[in-house]
Amino acid sequence: MNKKQLFEQIKSKKSFLCVGLDPVLENIPQHLLSHEDPVFEFNRQIIDATKDLCVAYKPNTAFYESGGLKGWESLLKTWAYIPEDIFSIADAKRGDIGNTSAMYADAFFNKEKSGMSFDAITVAPYMGRDSVSPFLKYENKWVILLAATSNEGHNDFQLLQTPKGKLYEQVIRISSTWADSERLMYVVGATRGSEFANIRSLAPDSFLLVPGVGAQGGSLAEVCEFGLNDHCGLLVNSARGIIYAGKGEDFAEKAREEALKLQLEMQQILEEAELI
Amino acid sequence: MNKKQLFEQIKSKKSFLCVGLDPVLENIPQHLLSHEDPVFEFNRQIIDATKDLCVAYKPNTAFYESGGLKGWESLLKTWAYIPEDIFSIADAKRGDIGNTSAMYADAFFNKEKSGMSFDAITVAPYMGRDSVSPFLKYENKWVILLAATSNEGHNDFQLLQTPKGKLYEQVIRISSTWADSERLMYVVGATRGSEFANIRSLAPDSFLLVPGVGAQGGSLAEVCEFGLNDHCGLLVNSARGIIYAGKGEDFAEKAREEALKLQLEMQQILEEAELI
Numbered sequence: 374m375n376k377k378q379l380f381e382q383i384k385s386k387k388s389f390l391c392v393g394l395d396p397v398l399e400n401i402p403q404h405l406l407s408h409e410d411p412v413f414e415f416n417r418q419i420i421d422a423t424k425d426l427c428v429a430y431k432p433n434t435a436f437y438e439s440g441g442l443k444g445w446e447s448l449l450k451t452w453a454y455i456p457e458d459i460f461s462i463a464d465a466k467r468g469d470i471g472n473t474s475a476m477y478a479d480a481f482f483n484k485e486k487s488g489m490s491f492d493a494i495t496v497a498p499y500m501g502r503d504s505v506s507p508f509l510k511y512e513n514k515w516v517i518l519l520a521a522t523s524n525e526g527h528n529d530f531q532l533l534q535t536p537k538g539k540l541y542e543q544v545i546r547i548s549s550t551w552a553d554s555e556r557l558m559y560v561v562g563a564t565r566g567s568e569f570a571n572i573r574s575l576a577p578d579s580f581l582l583v584p585g586v587g588a589q590g591g592s593l594a595e596v597c598e599f600g601l602n603d604h605c606g607l608l609v610n611s612a613r614g615i616i617y618a619g620k621g622e623d624f625a626e627k628a629r630e631e632a633l634k635l636q637l638e639m640q641q642i643l644e645e646a647e648l649i
Numbered sequence: 650m651n652k653k654q655l656f657e658q659i660k661s662k663k664s665f666l667c668v669g670l671d672p673v674l675e676n677i678p679q680h681l682l683s684h685e686d687p688v689f690e691f692n693r694q695i696i697d698a699t700k701d702l703c704v705a706y707k708p709n710t711a712f713y714e715s716g717g718l719k720g721w722e723s724l725l726k727t728w729a730y731i732p733e734d735i736f737s738i739a740d741a742k743r744g745d746i747g748n749t750s751a752m753y754a755d756a757f758f759n760k761e762k763s764g765m766s767f768d769a770i771t772v773a774p775y776m777g778r779d780s781v782s783p784f785l786k787y788e789n790k791w792v793i794l795l796a797a798t799s800n801e802g803h804n805d806f807q808l809l810q811t812p813k814g815k816l817y818e819q820v821i822r823i824s825s826t827w828a829d830s831e832r833l834m835y836v837v838g839a840t841r842g843s844e845f846a847n848i849r850s851l852a853p854d855s856f857l858l859v860p861g862v863g864a865q866g867g868s869l870a871e872v873c874e875f876g877l878n879d880h881c882g883l884l885v886n887s888a889r890g891i892i893y894a895g896k897g898e899d900f901a902e903k904a905r906e907e908a909l910k911l912q913l914e915m916q917q918i919l920e921e922a923e924l925i
Contacts, residue, residue, distance in 0.1 A: 395749070397752075433745070433749055433752075435743070435745055435749045435750070435752035435753045435756065436749070436752050438752070438753065438756035438757075438763065439752040439753070439755035439756045439759075439762055439763055440762065440763065441721075441725065441756075441762065441763035441764040441765070442718070442721055442722055442725060442764065444756075444763070445717075445718055445721045446718055449717065449718060466743065466744060466745055466773070466776075467711070467742065468742060468773060469709070469711055469742055470798070470799065470800040470802075471800065473671070473709055473711045473712070474711070476673075476709075476711035476712050476714070476715040477711045477714065477715070479715035480711065480714035480715045480717070480720075481714075483715075486715055486716065486717065487714065487715055487716065487717035487720070488717040488718065489717070497742070497744060497773040497775050497776075498775060498805075498806060499773050499774060499775045499795055499798075499806060499807065500742075500773075500795065500798050500800060500802050500803070500807075501800070501801070501802020501803060501804065501805030501806055501807070502801070502802045502805050503800050503801050503802040504800065504802050505802075519775055519776065522746070522775075522776050523746065524746040524747065524776060524777065524779050524780065525777070525778070525779050526746075526776050526777020526778045526779040526780050526781075527776070527777060528777065529774075529777030529778050529823055530774060530775060530777055530816065530819065530820065530823070531775065531776075531777070533811040533812075533816065533819060534811060534812055535809040535810060535811060535816075536809075536810055540806065540809065540811075540816065543806065543809060544806065547805055547806070589746075
C-alpha cells in the first residue's frame with residue numbers, strides 16, 4: 374500500500390487508528406482456550422469487530438514468538454486474516470548487518486519464502502543504513518524506524534546530545550537521506566508530547582506510528598495538536614486499551630466499543646483539521 | 650552457564666570459538682535437500698563436526714524466520730541439538746518496551762513456553778534500560794548488548810559524539826550500571842580493530858562477542874592483541890568461513906578443517922597469554 378492509498382483509507386474510514394494485536398494467553402477470555410488456536414481465534418474476533426474502524430493492524434512479534442512454534446503459526450494465520458485493504462505492520466523491531474536484514478525482509482515481506490507479506494516492519498536504527506536498506510528494496514513496502522519510543526528507557530540513549538541535536542533527531546535526519554516519506558515512517562511514542570512539534574518539523578511529510586495512547590498514558594489530542602499534517606501523517610496505535618476492554622464472551626463487542634470511541638475522536642480531529 | 654564455567658570451557662577446549670549457524674537454503678549442499686529438514690540436517694552435521702573445537706554456537710534468528718514456520722521449527726531443533734555444555738546464543742537483536750521484552754525473554758529463555766532456552770540473547774540498546782532488564786531476570790542467562798557492530802552502518806549512529814564520548818561508548822558505560830560482567834556481554838565487531846583497546850578499557854571484565862572474523866575481513870590477531878583479558882573475555886564468531894567451507898558431501902569435514910585452523914590459532918594465543 375502506498376502513501377496515497379493509505380491517506381485514502383484514512384479519509385474513507387474517518388480514522389487513523391492502528392489496532393495492536395498483542396495477545397497474551399493468560400489474558401485472553403477463558404472460553405477461547407478450548408479453541409485449537411486460542412490466540413488466532415482471539416485475533417480473528419478482534420479483527421472482525423474492528424475492521425471498519427481502523428486502517429492498520431500491528432501484531433507485535435514478541436507475543437507470538439513467546440509461544441514457540443504454535444505462536445509463530447498464530448502469527449502466520451493472523452497476517453493472512455488481516456483484510457488486504459488494511460495496512461499491516463509487523464512490529465518486529467529487527468535490524469542486523471545487510472545480508473542478515475535481507476533474511477528478515479524475506480521473513481516479513483516475502484510470502485513465497487515465509488508465508489507472510491506485511492506492508493511494513495518496524496526496525497531499530499542502531500546498526501545504521503545497511504541494516505535498513507534491505508527492507509527498502511521491496512516495492513510498496515515500508516520501514517518504520519524507531520525514533521522516539523514511548524518507554525522510560527527512551528531517556529537512556531535517544532535523548533543523548535550529539536553535535537547536531539539529540540540522537541533521535543539525528544536518526545530522523547540521517548535516515549531521511551536513505552528513503553523518502555513514501556517508504557519510511559517513524560515510531561514516535563504518544564508519551565513524547567513536548568517533542569512532537571519538533572519531530573514533525575524534522576519529518577514534515579512522514580507518517581508517524583504512535584504507540585502509547587491508552588495503557589501507557591499518552592494523549593490523542595496532544596499527539597494530534599502537533600503531529601497532524603496535510604495527509605494526516607499519523608497512525609495511532611492502541612493495543613491493550615482495545616483488545617482487553619472486556620474479559621468475557623463479549624470481549625469483541627467491548628473491543629469494538631473502545632475502538633469506536635477512538636474512531637469518533639479521530640473523526641472529529643480530522644474534520645476540525647479539514648482533512649475530511 | 651556462568652562466567653566461571655564459560656572460562657573453564659575455554660581452558661578445557663583451548664578455544665574461544667563461536668560457530669555461527671546461519672544456513673541459507675540456497676547455499677547448503679545439494680545432497681541435503683532431500684532431507685525432511687535440510688537446514689536442521691546441515692546444522693546437525695556442522696555441530697557434530699565442530700563441537701569439540703568451539704565453546705559456543707550462535708544461530709542468527711533471521712536465517713530461520715525467513716523460512717517461515719518450517720524455519721522456526723529448524724531453529725527449535727537446532728537449539729535442542731546444541732550440547733548442554735556448549736554456550737548457546739540466540740542472535741536475535743531484539744529489544745522492545747518492558748512488557749514486550751519480557752515476551753522475547755520467554756521466547757528465547759523459557760523452554761516451557763517456547764521450547765527453547767538459550768544461554769544468551771543479543772539485544773539492541775536503542776530503547777534503553779527497560780528494554781533490556783526483562784532478559785536479566787533469568788538466572789544464569791546473559792544479555793549480549795550491541796555496542797560497536799561490524800558493519801558499515803556502524804558509522805551512522807554508533808560513532809556520534811555525545812558529551813561523554815561516542816554513542817557506543819555511552820552504551821557500554823550506561824549499561825554497565827544495569828548489570829555486571831556476570832550477566833552482560835557486548836557485541837564488538839572484529840572489524841573495529843583500532844577501537845578494541847578503548848572498548849576493553851571501558852569493559853575490562855566483560856566478555857565480548859566478536860563477529861566479523863573471516864567473510865567480513867576482521868583479524869583474529871588484532872582482536873586478541875587488544876581484547877584478551879585475564880579470563881579470555883572473548884568469544885570470536887565465525888559463520889560463513891566455517892559453514893560454507895565446502896559445498897559437497899564433505900562439507901562437514903571442510904567445516905571442521907576451518908574450525909580447527911581457528912582453534913589452533915586460538916590455542917597459541919591462549920598459551921602465549923599464559924591463560925592455559
